[in-house]
Amino acid sequence: MAREKLELVEVSPRDGLQNEPDVVSTEKKLELIDRIVAAGFRRMEAASFVNPKKVPQMADGDAVFAGLPKRDDATFIALALNPRGVERAIAAGAKEINYVFCASDGFSIRNNGAPVDETFRVWPEVAHKARAGGARLSATISTAFGCPFDGEVSVERVVAVAELCTQQDIFELALADTIGVAAPSDVRERFRAVREVAGGLQLRAHFHNTRNTALANAAAAVEEGVRVLDGSLGGIGGCPFAPGAAGNVPTEDLLYMFDRMGYETGVDLDAAIETAHFIAGVLGRKTPGMVSRAPKWPHA
Numbered sequence: 001m002a003r004e005k006l007e008l009v010e011v012s013p014r015d016g017l018q019n020e021p022d023v024v025s026t027e028k029k030l031e032l033i034d035r036i037v038a039a040g041f042r043r044m045e046a047a048s049f050v051n052p053k054k055v056p057q058m059a060d061g062d063a064v065f066a067g068l069p070k071r072d073d074a075t076f077i078a079l080a081l082n083p084r085g086v087e088r089a090i091a092a093g094a095k096e097i098n099y100v101f102c103a104s105d106g107f108s109i110r111n112n113g114a115p116v117d118e119t120f121r122v123w124p125e126v127a128h129k130a131r132a133g134g135a136r137l138s139a140t141i142s143t144a145f146g147c148p149f150d151g152e153v154s155v156e157r158v159v160a161v162a163e164l165c166t167q168q169d170i171f172e173l174a175l176a177d178t179i180g181v182a183a184p185s186d187v188r189e190r191f192r193a194v195r196e197v198a199g200g201l202q203l204r205a206h207f208h209n210t211r212n213t214a215l216a217n218a219a220a221a222v223e224e225g226v227r228v229l230d231g232s233l234g235g236i237g238g239c240p241f242a243p244g245a246a247g248n249v250p251t252e253d254l255l256y257m258f259d260r261m262g263y264e265t266g267v268d269l270d271a272a273i274e275t276a277h278f279i280a281g282v283l284g285r286k287t288p289g290m291v292s293r294a295p296k297w298p299h300a
């Protein structure tokens, strides 16, 4: 029987690195991206086009895009938070733009510079710019499970923001647990509710492991029918505007688990682990992922 497909989107070059205090060189970022492609990933976040004063680690987005491997079979995502970022991403050659909204005003003001409702004013302009620039567009709802400033975020609120997201032509909608507060029951409830308003739109899940629930949440999302999951090799990452946000769910841990559960991701586990070690080397410290530190299983 054919194994069911599951897409792992590797976010270490963007979400993974953006919170690192020491700026990683463009050259090292491109080496990381080459390794990610070689491991079998076919979609990844390559850079964000945001205010370089606020996120200095991402100031070289243009150079990263200019140096990307020239391959038709891999997609490199550019993240943007405003129309200017979309323009810069398109000028840099991005073919896919992930635009980020927030479910909570407290986070939206800090991350996007305005309350949630206001951030949607430019949504038609953003969609137009992406279309005119030949890039496909996806939307992420950050703080979809809880906000570091406003606290609990209701399911109704997330559904309302999801409806606003779907007013423009997007191919995918992601729910992000930016600060890692969700439990599997929250994941099932929210994806089920959002699916009701998202029609046939592809759904994607983004988890952080702040409270050690990310792997369980990923399994819940897949049980709920989600077939696109973000991960960050080594489990690095966090958000500069979300106090206490720990790393993303480690991709190699997702890969080990879903591999054993019978899903086909196209990614080689040994190569993913090697890349997690490479990241640890670049950052000069241990990374939180577990599988990369465990003995190989099954034994060779």
Ligand code: ZN
Pocket (backbone or CB within 6 Å): 015, 176, 178, 206, 208, 237, 238, 248
């Ligand atoms: Zn994240």
